[in-house]
Ligand SMILES: [Zn+2]
């Protein structure tokens with residue numbers, strides 16, 4: 001109950017800081033608020049939504065060359081999180097949108113992506129099913145200096161919006177980063193794992209909330225899952241019963257700008 005109240009207040013503050021605009025959130029073309037996700041028709045059409053077969057473990061789109069229900073990466077690597085959900089593939093258009101959000105101080109885009117991930121889960125479980133499936137939504141935290149530099153944590157804004165729409169409790173203090181990490185861009189799977197190992201910790205004062213909790217962890221992108229697995233591991237060590245992950249885009253990032 002207390003968490004819901006805090007979450008509600010925080011969401012109202014976010015609404016004041018990022019008022020909805022009249023321009024397409026991706027290309028800047030003039031549009032209006034009635035458009036889906038405040039994106040113009042061109043941009044909505046360019047996003048590669050995952051509507052076909054997806055990996056049952058991580059949620060990545062499966063190609064015609066992927067036999068079975070699990071992607072090649074999940075077949076050859078064990079994940080710590082239980083199940084992943086993604087909205088779209090990680091192509092050039094999605095990269096542009098995420099790049100604009102992170103490096104052009106567009107926190108308003110993160111809020112829209114919060115709506116997108118909510119709609120994804122709504123389609124999966126329905127409103128009541130979703131509310132009943134999880135006890136807590138947590139964002140992947142940024143290290144405090146990086147958050148100060150960027151002005152916001154995109155995963156936090158997405159998770160706040162998701163919490164507001166789904167009525168699942170939100171917390172931004174239970175899970176935190178203990179040290180800065182290198183950018184994952186260009187790193188291979190084992191380097192990613194080493195980069196993130198031990199980078200998260202749990203706020204002991206709040207840890208009782210994690211006991212037997214079913215948690216959904218939000219981030220903007222999923223590539224190998226190293227970050228999400230590290231977070232899931234520490235949450236499970238602290239007593240979480242289930243840790244799922246929910247991202248906007250999932251795929252390889254070797255083409256990142
Ligand atoms: Zn556009």
Ligand SMILES: [Zn+2]
Nearest residue numbers: 055058071074
């Ligand atoms: Zn997979």
